[in-house]
Amino acid sequence: MRRFTEGFYGYAFAMLVCLAGVGAFLLVAPQSRTEHIPSxxxxxxxxxxxxxxxxxxxxxxxxxxxxxxxxxxxxEAKTPDGKTAVTWKLGFATAKRLHAMLAQSDERPAAEFANRMANSSTVVGSVQINGVTWEKRFREDKNQRSLIRFLPDTTVVVTGSAPWEELSALAGSLKQQPRITS
Structure with missing residues (x-):
């Protein structure tokens, strides 16, 4: 009896019992095979x-x-001129399960907001989406693509790790919402 309670054989026997217990637990425990992304x-x-x-x-x-x-x-953030800049960021898991984000703000200067959201100030081109020109930026080390549209009163940025096609689809789905006055 001392043989299974001492030395290497005792250790090996105890490990075998523990592994058998874990294996039995994994066989009877319910497991979900579906992906769950919090919405x-x-x-x-x-x-x-x-x-x-x-x-x-x-x-x-x-x-x-x-x-x-x-x-x-x-x-909301106070700007140096005493005004309040309002920013909204809306993030998505895309159909390919990559990241895309819509960010918009009336922060000034607009270029600083765009540079911060895109993590880059380097323009790599432009693209037409629904007849509107969007500036393209790419930061290779972060695998981040960005589409930027400068408007008179706001800056709209669509950015993320998603491919250009998915980011363009998000940009193309954007609709201007009427103001709510109460």
């Missing part, structure tokens, strides 16, 4: 933006098939 409802942030932003807000209409909205964040 957020961004309608409240959109309504607040339409009510409070000094500019007309853009949002995807409709959300692309297979895309999941994963984050929505609205922020």
């Amino acid at each position: 957020v409802n961004f309608s409240i942030d959109l309504a607040n933006m339409r009510r409070e932003a000094a500019y007309q807000v853009w949002s995807p209409e409709p959300v692309q098939p297979g895309w999941v909205p994963t984050s929505s964040r609205r922020t």
